[in-house]
Amino acid sequence: MATSQPRVPSQHGTLEYLRLQYDNAIASGVKRRLLFPQMLFSMALLAGFLLIDHRRNRFLYQLRWLVWFTIIAVEVSNMRHRISVDPAVSYVSGIASVYVIVWSTMWLIFERPQFTAVRIERRRKAVQNGIRAGSGGTTQERSETIGYKMNGNGYSLEQQNGLDAEKSLAATNDSKGEWEYFWQPYPDVLGERLAWVLDLIFSFRGRGWNFSIPTNPALPEDVAASLGEPISESDKVLKSRTGIKCFRTRKELASYVISRFILCYLVLDLCKFQIIHDPFFRTGDESLPAPPYLDGLPPFLITRIRRNTLVLSLVTFIQFHALLVPIIASLLLSPTVLGIRGEPWMYATTWGSPSTILDKGLGGFWSSWWHQTFRAGFTAPTNYLIRKGWLPGTGIASQLVGIAIAFIISGAMHTAGSAVQVLPTHPERQLTFFLLQLVAVTAQTSFCAALRPWIERLPVWARRTGNAVFTYLWLYATCPLFMNDMSAGGTWMYEPVMGSPLRWWGLGPKGYGWWTWAHVEIGWYQGRHWWESGIGGL
Incomplete structure (x- = not known):
């Protein structure tokens, strides 16, 4: 087996090289397998602390600092040592580790959930x-x-x-x-408390809570x-000002989620067809030749196809997995099993209205259209500073601080995702991407504020066109920092659908049938100690 990866690797060749690097890292003791339920230890620690009633015991309440430091230590250790044979799973685990720290900081330091x-x-x-x-x-x-x-x-x-x-x-x-x-x-x-605490720490968007995000x-x-x-x-109308909506009945919810779930499934399979056949998506090298079916196209068009494919894949991937939550919770388990958490109005759509991009430009893209899963954690530091009186409740200063904190946290999350990969990557590119978004949002907002009297005299269609063009061009120009690094780490080799209609028709790479998870080896892994054993393989 080759010990180095060729410049233009095949799908099989990349997977074999990745597996070799993974096995070597595990065998040498440098890395450990990413296992379940160990990956949930920090969340279990947070839940365990919140299950202890400390409202009338100051000593117990102060123990939150010990819990917080322990969670940080656990997640830093996970980022340094835990890896998955699947690069996409490793990437998500790095993102999750940083956000678990952010989420725990919110509930242990910035907020007092047992009181408020x-x-x-x-x-x-x-x-x-x-x-x-x-x-x-x-x-x-x-x-x-x-x-x-x-x-x-x-x-x-x-x-x-x-x-x-x-x-x-x-x-x-x-x-x-x-x-x-x-x-x-x-x-x-205690029984109600357990349900309450678990609901609290897994309700990232705060739907049904008093920390519900404004979108x-x-x-x-x-x-x-x-x-x-x-x-x-x-x-x-059950629709927010940013275009996110929920549903009154399970029939309405089913009509929305099932049709989109099927559509996302087919789109992901189509995107995966392009990703499998193009070596760029497993190396991040845009100089590599495109697949034969794109021969004859000019280089700028091939670059556009590659970048747009990645954006479409990422958005569809997020939507596909987000739809699984209401399908399982409301349609399958239903309110009969989950109570209010099975009611359809508890589950809001993922994306905002495109009109927010047209009206607010790049700032609208990130603050209103893009998925809002992590918003509560991103805004917690700024809101804490405002409550303490260290920042004004309104004004440009608070807005700039809030924007900066959100992009820095997001950059740190994705940088960690890149850093934990088995294959060599450049994590600093991910942070640079998000810092550039911060610069662009601030610049566009300041520019529009300074020229507001002149801009307001323009017709609406001209203003909206300007916002749309600027947003697209900026994201198109900066996305290689983010997307190409994910390609270099092998993230796009993840198989999002278990059965591929296109590969069933013979359109996949040789040696791969329609059952795309044939190479997955999920099972029980026995370590030297019980705490080193668990379910792994992804």
Whole structure:
């Protein structure tokens, strides 16, 4: 077997070379396999700490610093030593390690979830002594939970204690259906507490919590009315100002997600056809020849096809996996199993409206159109500084600090993803890409602000065209820093679909059938100690 990779490697050759480098790293003890459930240790540590009620014990509360440092140590160790034979899985694990640190920092340092976080829960209506109350709820409304808006973007909360809580429950008579909804603070009952904590640490966009990110759509009218929240005409559309929406019924949700899931499946298979046949996608070298079916095309067009293929693949890949969550949680498990977490309105769409790019340019692309999965963690430091009075609540200074922090964190996440790869990469390129986005967003925003009187005299179509052209050209010019580095690490060799219709028709590389996961060896790996054993192979 070759010990070095040829300049123009085949699909098989790259996989063999990658496997050789992986096996050598494991055998030498330099690296360790990425295993389940070890990869969830930090999240388990965070959940375990939050399960311990420290609201009345200052010593227990101060232990959060020890937990925080331990999580950082674990994730740094994972980034240094844990690898997967699949480069895409390694890349995602690097991103996840940094975000786990960010997420843990939010809940252990910037926020006090046991004191301030509340989520929406539901219970069946029942009539008791002429007053409608919940028959299924055992969690109390606490006086500690007041109108605190976590991260500055949560739903409004009214103080509910004693008689006020009873009045709030009685006011839900007008709520539609058999359920009534209420704000659930940190529970006293351990079983409810476990569900509450797990929901907290895995609700990255905060849907159904008081730290819900501002791009989430409004609550359905019956839910909002039951909670005593105001309802405006715009709220009834269940669509946020950035174009993200949710659904009232599981039928509506199924109509949306199933059709798009099938479409994403086919698009990913089509993109994978191009990726498999073009050596650029496993080396990041744009000077390599294109596949034979692209012979005769000018070089600039081949470059455009390659870059656009990667962008389409990335967006579709994110959408494809995001759709799995509502399909499993709401359509398969359903509210019967998951309760409110199975209701269709809990699951918002992934992408904003393209009009936000036309109206706001590159800033709109990143802050409104691009997926908002990590937004709560990105904005937590800035909101903490604002709450402490170290930054003004509004103004250009706070905006610039918030933008800078978000792009630096995002750059750090993707840099870590690149750094953990088996194949050689240039992680600094990923950080450079995100820092350049920061520069461009700041420059475009400042430019438009300075020339606002002149720009406002232009027709709307001209302003929108300018925003669209600038956004596309900037991303097109800078994306090689991001995309080509992922190619060099072998990230695009990941097989997103298990069965390929195109390869079933004979359009794949030789030696690969329609079952694309034939080379995957998922199984139990036994280490020298029990904590070194687990499920691996991806």
